[in-house]
Amino acid sequence: DGGITQSPKYLFRKEGQNVTLSCEQNLNHDAMYWYRQDPGQGLRLIYYSQIVNDFQKGDIAEGYSVSREKKESFPLTVTSAQKNPTAFYLCASSNPGISYEQYFGPGTRLTVT
């Protein structure tokens, strides 16, 4: 079955530590996205990538970093510079040129204390 996987579902870290969230897709999609969602709010774009080895900042990129070394993988690192990292993180992918529809992974809930 094709889809997007994110692991783990729940992640706990101490303040000051960097943490990397994984995102893998086997849909053969060119574009991948990272969103952050806070309670009662919509999705805010952190980073996106439309092709391997290239990515762009979204609306709230400060304190985050990404890489896109393989088409299937788009990991997100939440650095200690991110002031309020506790949130629900969603990874998505799409196939530009065919459809605007974005497909989502199950999400990772990060709690930093």
Next chain:
Amino acid sequence: GQNIDQPTEMTATEGAIVQINCTYQTSGFNGLFWYQQHAGEAPTFLSYNVLDGLEEKGRFSSFLSRSKGYSYLLLKELQMKDSASYLCAPTPDSNYQLIWGAGTKLIIKP
């Protein structure tokens, strides 16, 4: 700028009909998505409107008026499992980005 407006929360009764409105202002427009998101889960695709008019898909229908910057999602024969947030997301330009509204939390009561 980009702006999307949806009601924060709505309540409806099981078996009834509810309409969730969305108004938007974007720099350019290609189409508009509606997604459903249950608490703690990922959004899932419901509909995509490009042209003006109503598109029906089972119990769910979505309407678009491009000239008015307005869309609505109509849910019929409401079931308890329809309790979720409904996200309106226009696509403003050609780089395939979606702009996400804050969502409307729909509460279904027996």
